[in-house]
Amino acid sequence: MAVLLDHIIIPARDKKSSAEFLARLLGVEVGAQTGPFVPVTVGNGVTLDYMDSSDFRWHHCAFRVTEEEFDAVFARIRQEAIPYQANPDGSGAGEINRRDGGRGVYFDDPNGHRMEVLTVPYGGWR
Numbered sequence: 001m002a003v004l005l006d007h008i009i010i011p012a013r014d015k016k017s018s019a020e021f022l023a024r025l026l027g028v029e030v031g032a033q034t035g036p037f038v039p040v041t042v043g044n045g046v047t048l049d050y051m052d053s054s055d056f057r058w059h060h061c062a063f064r065v066t067e068e069e070f071d072a073v074f075a076r077i078r079q080e081a082i083p084y085q086a087n088p089d090g091s092g093a094g095e096i097n098r099r100d101g102g103r104g105v106y107f108d109d110p111n112g113h114r115m116e117v118l119t120v121p122y123g124g125w126r
Contacts, residue, residue: 007047009037011056012111019050021109025076026063026117060088062116070103073117082107088114 012018016030019038023030031039037049042063065073074096077084084107086092096105102120109115 005046007039007049008059008061009049009051010059010061010113011053012050013052013054014110015050015052018110019048022048022115025073025080025082025107025115027069027072027076056111058112058114060114060116062118064121065117065119067103067119070105070117070119074105077105077107088116 010018015036015038016033019030019040023040026040026042028040028042031041031047036051038051040048040050042048048061074084083093084096084105086095086097086105088106090106096103098104099118099122100120102118104116104118104122106114106116
């Protein structure tokens with residue numbers, strides 16, 4: 001049996017605005033609220049279920065996209081003047097990375113979760 005990630009709960013101070021932020025940047029839709037969750041579903045069927053919470057630590061979510069999708073996401077990041085970095089530790093401010101022949105960029109959502117968009121998996125292991 002293949003093991004597939006189905007969903008992950010992302011705590012947020014305001015689940016609706018946080019889900020809308022990520023969906024807007026990724027160019028996907030926000031789903032209808034189900035119970036305490038506001039879902040954002042990405043292309044491989046994984047759902048990020050945003051839930052209101054005042055007590056949480058930051059998460060890291062990485063989204064693999066095509067070169068064309070990267071261009072679109074990166075344009076929205078710049079259009080909204082969202083600070084971005086080339087590296088997960090926040091270094092390389094205002095830069096993207098070009099690891100393993102692709103492109104990647106990190107940015108924080110309104111709750112301090114570190115989001116990443118990349119075009120190729122790092123290290124060539126996938």
